[in-house]
Amino acid sequence: MSKILGLFLAVTSSLALGDKITFKLGGKEVKSIDTSELAQHAIQTKVFEHLSEAEATYQAVTFREILESVYGAHWGEAGEELLFTCADGYQPSIPLSIFKSNKSFLALSKPGEEFKAITIKDKKSISLGPIYLIWENLKNLEIREKAGSIWPYQVVAVDLIKFKDRFGKMAPHEKASPLAREGFLVFREKCMSCHKMNGEGAPAGIDLNRPVPKIQMYNPKSFEKWIMEPKALRPETSMPGLMATDPKAAKHITPLLKYLESMAKSTR
């Protein structure tokens, strides 16, 4: 009986939505899917919801299955980044690599509740629909730490793009190695908020590639030391060291240096 009731609720709430989600590839529309169509494949999924900082249950579809049905079995090679468009025009983008190694869902509703989250900080009620990107994170703490940056809500469109479409002159070259591409993600997460690359990035930041690539100005050991622990070289600096801010700093330094080296080959 409760199963039948659950099904009934799922169907009625999805009918009430009836929004369309647009899927694009490099800016061109590939498919538009009605949320009521998605709802037919939804399952109940429990995650740790970061706005409310509490566990929450959603009616949601496995995102990977959607990516496969929209972009084909080789969706993982069709682009490098997923650019989301939210109802208010906000456009966060998330590297595709995170979707390959973690499980995410498109949440469509909350069973028996309004599709909202109440923020823990200021008790604000945030409407999440038509789509909320959620992550399987009850055991996966690494993904839980990423929190806000990868949970867009009120999503109305998804675009599978290349790094260069979004990041222009900061993006690694087409021929850059996989390690250098991984390093680009480290640069974005750890450096881009304060630095420029080829004229783009933080407006007031020092450019790491222009006019002369910084990686060519120092010997490799002291360059690495600077990134890991800048205060050891210049105690008065305000730059935070990678070592102090990231427990996995050692793992990230090689890809980061590969990215900076590959960018140094041309200051475009």
Ligand code: HEC
């Ligand atoms: C919170 C801001 C901030 C972040 C984040 C940051 N830096 Fe810096 N960085 C600075 C500032 C400020 C300077 C100027 C240093 C000084 O003179 O004290 C600097 C200088 C540098 C220099 C030039 C040093 C020189 O003497 O020419 C390099 C290279 C550098 N940063 C690389 C990086 C890399 C790589 C990352 C990411 C892992 C990074 N920075 C993250 C603020 C930051």
